Amino acid sequence: AQxxxxxxxxxxxxxxxxxxxxCNYSYGATPYLFWYVQSPGQGLQLLLKYFSGDxxxxxxxxxxxxxxxxxxxxxxxxxxVHWSDAAEYFCAVVREGGADGLTFGKGTHLIIQP
Amino acid sequence: DVKVTQSxxxxxxxxxxxxxxxxxxxxxxxxxxxxxxxxxxxxxxIYFSYDVKMKEKGDIPEGYSVSxxxxxxxxxxxxxASTNQTSMYLCASSATGSGNxxxxxxxxxxxxx
Numbered sequence: 001a002q003x004x005x006x007x008x009x010x011x012x013x014x015x016x017x018x019x020x021x022x023c024n025y026s027y028g029a030t031p032y033l034f035w036y037v038q039s040p041g042q043g044l045q046l047l048l049k050y051f052s053g054d055x056x057x058x059x060x061x062x063x064x065x066x067x068x069x070x071x072x073x074x075x076x077x078x079x080x081v082h083w084s085d086a087a088e089y090f091c092a093v094v095r096e097g098g099a100d101g102l103t104f105g106k107g108t109h110l111i112i113q114p
Numbered sequence: 115d116v117k118v119t120q121s122x123x124x125x126x127x128x129x130x131x132x133x134x135x136x137x138x139x140x141x142x143x144x145x146x147x148x149x150x151x152x153x154x155x156x157x158x159x160i161y162f163s164y165d166v167k168m169k170e171k172g173d174i175p176e177g178y179s180v181s182x183x184x185x186x187x188x189x190x191x192x193x194x195a196s197t198n199q200t201s202m203y204l205c206a207s208s209a210t211g212s213g214n215x216x217x218x219x220x221x222x223x224x225x226x227x
Contacts, residue, residue: 043218101216105156
């Protein structure tokens with residue numbers, strides 16, 4: 001069955017510094033991959049998604065992610081973080097078996113230092 | 115914009131009560147989902163539905179049931195609430211097709227005492 005691993009539970013970054021959040025997946029075929037962000041007390045908002053084609057995907061709020069099949073990774077990056085980026089970030093992969101829906105990682109909590 | 119509305123944001127229920135969590139989407143989506151979110155565990159799929167009156171078990175269906183009588187509405191039911199069901203519940207919807215964007219509601223915080 002599919003699975004997603006986000007190895008970092010918490011990450012602290014200074015405002016203006018670059019950011020990389022790690023995501024590794026396990027999936028039997030070519031995966032559809034997603035990154036969502038959740039602000040405190042809110043639902044999840046889609047940042048970006050990868051289906052096929054260009055392995056570097058651009059998303060909203062200045063985020064991008066790179067799909068690396070050889071490493072089974074889909075890491076999220078941002079060149080310069082803002083205090084408003086403090087949130088929980090979830091990587092997800094579409095469920096195998098033809099059923100719609102996603103399997104999520106456990107999330108990475110991003111803290112921004114002034 | 116797609117809107118997924120969860121009518122109750124905060125609920126406090128007693129052990130053994132029957133609990134209904136309601137969700138409505140306004141984009142004519144075929145698929146609807148109920149997830150549970152717990153600290154350190156991420157989101158886990160409870161049930162999903164791909165059509166009216168159709169339902170499929172997710173990863174953690176025990177203790178829950180669902181109802182989809184109309185396309186826009188998907189209800190999660192806790193037949194007899196227990197303290198280990200205290201959690202954040204997120205409803206979501208999407209159009210048919212793997213990889214279509216899933217849109218989430220703002221969540222329902224349920225505390226069972």
